[in-house]
Amino acid sequence: MGHRCCSKQKIKRGLWSPEEDEKLLRYINTHGHKSWSSVPKFAGLQRCGKSCRLRWINYLRPDLKRGSFTAEEEQIIIDIHRILGNRWAQIAKHLPGRTDNEVKNFWNSCIKKKLISQGLDPQTHTLLSSHRRSSACTISNNIHQNSNSIFIMSSHIPNAPFETTCQTFSTLPKPPPNIVQTPSSIVSSEFQTLSTILSDDGEPLQHLPYELLMENATNICSPTYMNPSAVELCNDDNNVNWVSRLNVHDFSAQTLEEGAQVLQVQQEKGKTFDDKGSDVREANKGNLETSVSFESSNFDLGFLESVLTSEFISHDLNCMDELAWNF
DNA sequence: AACTCAAGCAACCGCAATTTT
DNA sequence: GAAAATTGCGGTTGCTTGAGT
Secondary structure, X not given: OOOHHHOOOOOOOOOOOHHHHHHHHXXXXXXXXXXXXXXXXXXOOOOOHHHHHHHHHHHHOOOOOOOOOOHHHHHHHHHHHHHHOOOHHHHHOXXXXXXHHHHHHHHHXXXXXXXXXXXXXXXXXXXOHHHHHHHHHHHHHHHHHOOOXXXXXXXXXXXXXXXXXXXXXXXXXXXXXXXXXXXXXXXXXXXOEEEEEEOOOOXXXXXXXXXXXXXXXXXXXXXXXXXXXXXXXXXXXXXXXXXXXXXXXXXXXXXXXXXHHOOEEEEEOOOOOOOOOOOHHHHOOOOOOHHXXXXXXXXXXXXXXXXXXXXXXXXXXHHHHHXXXXX
């Protein structure tokens, strides 16, 4: 069975010969590819347009990176896959010069097996049932140690496009300690904002593109890496303007509504504010009602509400409960 | 040397989404 | 607005290669 687009033509299939590559390359370099369906006809190829497109994207494109994946790329794939799942095209966008097909193949042939050998389910990134018992004790200890954790969300970018919807936070993943993250390599060029997951002492545990964190927060739950203390949004170019910090004390022991009552808004690293004229830093000193403080800032109130009215804490507790019961 | 098996990879397939007619 | 064409994506297949026996 062939493609519908090539049913009328005599179509060659299988591996591409160097001559075919040459023809396709020469044609696209001179004419571009406005319509893939017409490319084979004008390039003199006995292929269907779909096949030409694939060959170009996966092999002939000049900006492709050759060679095996680096450890850093591998970690990026794992981190983003933990959030997005098998959305290879999306994952590949964060790896310049890599194609979705390449990422997918690498995942299926290498990473998947590596995760399984580490006792992790490659789809959910959670512990496989056969490994649960042995690690439950560690997780339980973490819960205890972090029972006074604070949850911090920070934003500092005037007019930042907070387009978040009613996504929910769950527990956030922490990378293995031996992995060094490189934020600039995974932030998308169109959206120069990173979220940084912080430990209790404010040390960054993991960086993720902001949109990945926000759009997919429901999928983040990972019993293996629990209880970050904070999330901070920061600009990739280090042009920090202001930070609004929300502290939810001891959130793991409170209901969501109670957590919202103890929100503190603090300003850090503050230098400039939005052009609405309100001095957010002054306004946010001390403990304030969140609605007041955020009305006067450029922090998107809808964004805040989506977090506060989400199932963040209940998710978290459910997850912990489940783990506790497993233990 | 011949065979088997698994890993890695390129390409295909079908479907869905988007664009064009 | 509907139909057709095109594009994009993820799952899958099948070929090549190299290691092990």
